[in-house]
Amino acid sequence: MKNKKQTDVFGDSSINVPFVVPMITSDDKKSITNALNSRLLTDGPLLKKFETEFAKFTGSKFAIGVSNATSALQLSLLASGIGKGDEVIVPDITFVATANAVMATGATPVLADIEKNDLNISTDSIKSNITLKTKAIIPVHFAGKSCDMKKIVDLARKNNLTIIEDCAHAIGTKYDLKHVGNFGIAGCFSFYPTKNMTTIEGGMIICNSKNLAKYLISCRNHGISRTYAQRFSSGLPWDYDIKQHGYNFRLDEIRSAMGLSQIKKLREWNKKRNNAANYYTSNLKSINGIETPLKTPTSEKHSWHLYVIKIKSSYGITRNILFKKLLKQGIRTSVHYKPLHNFTLYKKKGKSFSSLTNSSVVYDEILSLPLYPDISKKEQDFVINKIKTLQHEHAN
Template sequence: MDTIPYALPQIEDEEIKEVIDTIHSNWLSKGPKTVEFEKQFKSYVQAEHAIGLNSCTAGLHLSQLAAGVGPGDEVITTPYTFVSSANTIIHSGAKPVFVDIDPVTMNIDVNQIESKITNKTKAIIPVHFAGYPCDMDPIMEIARKYNLTVIEDAAHAVHTQYKGKMIGSIGDFTCFSFYATKNLVTGEGGMITTHNEALADKIRVMSLHGMSKNAWNRYGDKGSWYYEVDYPGFKYNMTDIQAAFGIVQLSKLEQMQQTRERYAAVYNQAFSEIEGFIVPHHDDVNRHAWHLYVLRVKEQNFTIDRAEFIEKLKEKGIGTSVHFIPVPMQPYYKKLGYKVEDYPNALAAYEGAISLPLYPKMSEQQVQRVVDVVLEIAKTYKR
């Protein structure tokens, strides 16, 4: 019995050819293909500017620095996210302030945000969990009311739309991930989009040691050896090898998304009527990117708990993951005084969450096998 991995990237001959062409061009670090990928990506998400980076984490960090977040400040975000959303707040010298999630969408509960704002609050980082968008209209309204910067964590949200608007075109900054498991893959990589030209230029400088923004081309035919350091920056830039992947992946994204949507629909139809399961929220107003398919298991309906359910899936050759372990449960954040019990919706979501395989490289037969195994376990261990 072959195992169905939790996630695999869809890398084909076109990506390989583009990478080989890049290697032959001798532009291995940031170069013309990074610039081209930025141009294509900003057009795709309908943003004025895009800056290629080595990760979404780098994007979150640089966005906060560009917004002036620093020691003594507070940044509001969700506890139900990967730790980088909170870690980058620490990196910036600020304090994370967590707001519990909406139990239906699993995104930040917009109705609780305003009560957490103080005179130290500098920014809000909404995280578009699994590819479903946060409720951005009230978030932007609150931000404008209190003069806060909105930095969207769109690590899951390439292709996501909020009320017809592309994620990447709404907040002050939007940070995307192109990690190996994401909808658009460059191996490692990320992107910031923004409409603010001055801050886009500042981020370009900060992403490459603080050198003047065209310093990446200093070894090219039209470049200059002279550069100036305007800021003690970071080594966060994207490489042309990464961008080569991205250019091809972006050209295939709509096709890959159609496959994700089709497979998610198979899961939804199979699991939505099963007592003891909660399928991911989706609707006709917003476009879900289906980066993750998080099935929530109500343990009271089964004789096994979530962890045992995962083990049964593993025994049957189905790879899974859990998204996410709430940030306040992590030892570092416990030491800072955070308690997961303060965020009951995040804790409840975590205790029932199982992320099932969902990616374009899966076959329809594999999707059906996942369905069959999940239903078999549910039937066998029904209370």
């Protein structure tokens, strides 16, 4: 079966099945145009509306829009009083932003191993890495699958640790019927173009503390005590106070307008992702050497940001060779992620790395397949059939 060639986000015109297709609709474009025509381009009413809708979606009391998920993590860490001399436990397999945000506060990221079965942070590894300097844990809900939050919350309570959830992959993910991001002091979300919904760049923090929300709102805007609207309604817009150090981590009106438009379609998009993931699993699980993701328990909801398979030795060729062969067939795949302990920066700045066995083994096996709401059965069949064919050609 031949697929129609298309140009992917990287400008490659030889692609049959792209890895990701950002969902940008006519409604989004109209919302952006209306925001541009409003003249108030930042710190305006659209941000507040977007925050309100996001809080409703996640079941949280407060949502604070920020420039990206990295700044969301950094602000949440600062709000927890974390800084130089402190340690924060993060998973070894995550995007570098998780650890970078820790380092931006002056604290040290401590790398924990992952669970082989779902690629999330290992609670046993968290426990073994807790020291007198440990102040927080950042669990990352990898690929849209929730971490074992019951065990993590229990560990945090016993050791007086703060939990800040990295929910960059997990808009729509639930654990024990509750949206992730509500188990710690804060949950940090990403609206990068590859995510389940996008504002191009942008992020959101959710929390359930009024005092924390107030701090975050001020800190995202240089520590200024009043919002733009509050300052101008007083008649003396320059009359404000600064009681704390802050940053320019604002989310502007243009991105807020896009977020408001996108969130209306998010449930439907996540449903389509779930259907596509189930289709992959039902057709790939019988292939020798291919390990598909675990079935999601009924008390959880997987948002399927990524669909990650493992290439075992019995498949006949390595993950890297499979990646190259699929690309030759016009199928774009990827790997999420290179373990943090392999990067020079963390070798220099992090603690000594021990017992990261699972992340080291899994890294050589994992492959993320194309997944987006509008992926067609024809496109998925093209991917599935190529994986089957290559296995038959190279089987031991």
